[in-house]
Amino acid sequence: MTPNPISPTIPLDSDGIHHGFLRLPYSRDDSAWGSIMIPLTVIKNGDGPTALLTGANHGDEYEGPVALQELTVKLKPEDITGRVIIVPAFNYPAFRAGLRTSPIDKGNMNRAFPGRPDGTPTEKIADYFQRVLLPMADIAVDFHSGGKTLDFVPFAAAHILENKANEAACFAAMAAFNAPYSVQLLEIDNVGMYDTAVEDMGKVLVSTELGGGGSATAKSIAVAKKGLRNVLIHAGILKGEMQIDPTVRLDMPDGNCFVFSENDGLYEPMVDLGEQVSQGDVVARVWPVDRTGIAPIEYRAKVTGLLISRHFPGLIKAGDCAAVIGLKVG
Ligand SMILES: [Zn+2]
Numbered sequence: 001m002t003p004n005p006i007s008p009t010i011p012l013d014s015d016g017i018h019h020g021f022l023r024l025p026y027s028r029d030d031s032a033w034g035s036i037m038i039p040l041t042v043i044k045n046g047d048g049p050t051a052l053l054t055g056a057n058h059g060d061e062y063e064g065p066v067a068l069q070e071l072t073v074k075l076k077p078e079d080i081t082g083r084v085i086i087v088p089a090f091n092y093p094a095f096r097a098g099l100r101t102s103p104i105d106k107g108n109m110n111r112a113f114p115g116r117p118d119g120t121p122t123e124k125i126a127d128y129f130q131r132v133l134l135p136m137a138d139i140a141v142d143f144h145s146g147g148k149t150l151d152f153v154p155f156a157a158a159h160i161l162e163n164k165a166n167e168a169a170c171f172a173a174m175a176a177f178n179a180p181y182s183v184q185l186l187e188i189d190n191v192g193m194y195d196t197a198v199e200d201m202g203k204v205l206v207s208t209e210l211g212g213g214g215s216a217t218a219k220s221i222a223v224a225k226k227g228l229r230n231v232l233i234h235a236g237i238l239k240g241e242m243q244i245d246p247t248v249r250l251d252m253p254d255g256n257c258f259v260f261s262e263n264d265g266l267y268e269p270m271v272d273l274g275e276q277v278s279q280g281d282v283v284a285r286v287w288p289v290d291r292t293g294i295a296p297i298e299y300r301a302k303v304t305g306l307l308i309s310r311h312f313p314g315l316i317k318a319g320d321c322a323a324v325i326g327l328k329v330g
Pocket of ligand 1: 061144
């Protein structure tokens with residue numbers, strides 16, 4: 001198979017701490033023999049498990065990049081056994097543009113797997129993770145939040161999998177991450193996801209949704225930092241005691257958890273994040289934007305649970321996700 005064109009500027013398997021880049025050649029108008037330089041830190045101390053830590057899989061989600069930047073300056077080789085590979089901005093062109101997808105090829109990293117070595121920049125990055133970085137890893141943490149268009153209660157997530165041994169390992173890692181909410185979910189359309197690539201290799205994955213709206217808060221970043229530390233201890237890489245606080249366990253078993261708008265208009269949330277919702281409750285209303293004296297369209301919950309996600313901008317379009325409800329477990 002065609003080799004991947006990305007080359008790391010630092011060793012991936014030497015003891016110590018190395019800061020550098022994944023260099024992806026990208027010839028373009030403003031740089032004839034130019035490259036995309038994706039920041040990378042590798043910290044290694046002897047033999048042991050490898051954790052692969054990624055932020056900005058979507059470029060407008062910020063808790064991961066902040067927490068991972070801090071890890072690159074705080075974590076010392078002598079603190080660990082094994083290896084930590086840190087890529088704070090997985091889809092680096094999207095991250096630099098402040099966009100969900102890459103401005104170069106419109107590539108959505110979480111729909112680009114397994115990627116292509118001869119494809120677009122997003123596909124080349126995906127292929128490098130698929131064939132080079134993921135095979136080195138035992139556990140992966142991939143940070144998400146809502147980006148510019150959604151907001152979430154802070155949760156760690158693990159998927160319901162056919163491989164029950166791997167599912168149990170992923171659930172244990174989610175519990176170690178110990179976000180205020182922990183969500184088990186069945187992915188209905190998992191084709192092309194990084195999550196699926198990790199799980200299909202039999203590796204442990206924790207993903208998150210920690211906030212949204214195209215920024216981050218002190219609280220949501222603190223959830224990311226604590227979760228990272230806990231997962232590294234859980235994986236046997238970092239020494240120390242995990243900090244475990246109460247978590248609300250939720251289930252997203254099917255598409256009934258989602259409420260989609262069928263209208264363009266002015267979005268009125270009727271419930272705030274984390275609040276209890278009963279089946280049939282109005283969770284959002286959509287008002288006309290172009291005239292007065294017309295009643296709003298009401299959108300109702302199909303299930304009973306907690307509001308875990310909502311549309312973020314003040315205006316909404318037909319097809320947008322208006323709200324997501326998680327079912328309480330136990
Ligand atoms: Zn995301």
